Amino acid sequence: MLRDMSKNTKKSSSKAADGSSVNEDNERGRPDGEALSLPSSVAGSGALDRLVETARDYARAAASDNTLRAYAKDWANFSRWCRMKGSEPLPPSPEMIGLYLADLASGSDPSPALSVSTIDRRLSGLAWNYAQRGFTLDRKNRHIATVLAGIKRKHARPPVQKEAILAEDILSMVATLPYDLRGLRDRAILLLGYAGGLRRTEIVSLDVHKDDTPDSGGWIEIFDKGALLTLNAKTGWREVEIGRGSKDQTCPVRALEQWLHFAKIDFGPIFVGTSRDGRRTTQARLNDKHVARLVKRTVLDAGIRSDLPEKDRLALFSGHSLRAGLASSAEVDERYVQKQLGHASAQMTRRYQRRRDRFRVNLTKAAGL
Structure with a gap:
């Protein structure tokens, strides 16, 4: 296999899966959806x-913006690596891709070695990019599969998981926020x-009503007993029920109502930007990165995990900590948590259930030892 990997380092003309020739220079630079075009036999x-153009728009909508950006970076990185090695990214060469994976794992100046999960993601990005250009990348090919298995x-x-934000944490975090417009908005984001x-992308993609904006990811209906969120989530459309809390100060539905009322939002994106003084709203929808920054900032302000240096605390928490926090704090039947998170299996839900007070249930003693 290693002997075969030394081949295919020179430039070559490419052919698509149907045997037709492909203009490599044009195909290589095309973003997702751009490869869609009329057959040459059709006027x-x-x-x-x-x-x-409509088909291209649908093709771009097949994956989230974050995923598309990551895949574009994966392709750019691989294309640059190929050129440095005197090769071309098209057509797909399992031998060259195997060498590329080995280089990522071993690291080379000035690039450090990448983690296994990042390498796996890079390979998925390459497979997706090749598919958009009319090629098929066989991940089971021995030149790829064997190298990846060895890596x-x-x-x-073990996977590095973000720390869960527990009930006492979220209460401390929202207590650090002021009561200007920005504070009302951020309080609603954290509690909701x-x-x-919710995922951070699900939070910021919400609209007031159905079909308010083309980039909507769902909408909210508010009732006496709570709020119903209809989300176009990672796994498809789903509904999320959020009941009213025991106190107005910590009720997510009440926090949302206050934000909508004082920000005078009755159409379009629910969570928008504010002026620097926190007194006026803008029309621009918030970026999902705001949620991650908000979590990190309020974690520091609330003094959560103050036993650790600030750098370590920032690394421990992210927007996903809210999602893990619900799974770890809700003392209810696991099925309800699984439904709320939109997981297809209970096994996935259990991956989110992590608490700092381990060994709450001592099965050793329960077994009579």
Whole structure:
């Protein structure tokens, strides 16, 4: 296998899966969806050209913006690596990809070695990019699969999970926020994200009503007993029920109502930017990175895990800590937590259930020892 890997380092003309030639220079630079075009045997027309653009829009919508950005970076990195090695990224060469994975795992100046999970993600990005260009990357090919298996065996480490924000933590975090518009907004984000077990992208993609904006990821209906969120989530459409809390100060639905009322938001994105003085709203939808920054900032302000240096505390918490916090804090039947998080299996839900007070249930004593 290693002898075979030394081949295919020179430039070559490419052919697609159907045997037709492909213009490598054009294909290489095309973003997702751009490769969609009319067959050469079909005459173009205004109506068909519009359909091509529509099809490209749907193709771009097949994955989230974050995923598309990551895949674009994966392709750019691999293309640059190929050029440095005197090769070309097209057509796909399992031998060269195997060498690329080995380089990522071993590291080379000035690039450090990447983690196994990042390497796996890079490979998924390459497979996706090749598919958009009319090629198929066989991940089971021995030049790829064997190298990847060896990397995992030698370098794999237990997954690093973000720390869960527990009930007492979220109360301390929202207590650090002021009561200006920005504070009302951020309080609603934290409480809604925690009670709903929401991803940060799900939080910021919410609109007031259905179909308010083209980039909407869902909407909210408020009732006497709580709020119903309809989300276009990672696994498809789902509904999330958020009941009212025991106190107005910590009720996520009440916090949302206050934000909408004082910000005078009755249409479009629910969570938008504010002026620097925190007194006026803008029309721009918040970026999901705001949620991660908000969690980190309020964790520091609330003094959570003050036993650790600030750098370590910042690394421990992220937007996903809200989602893990609900799974770890809710003392209810596991099925309800699984439904709230939108997981297909209870096993995935258990991966989110992590608490600092371990050994709450001592099975050793329960077994009579």
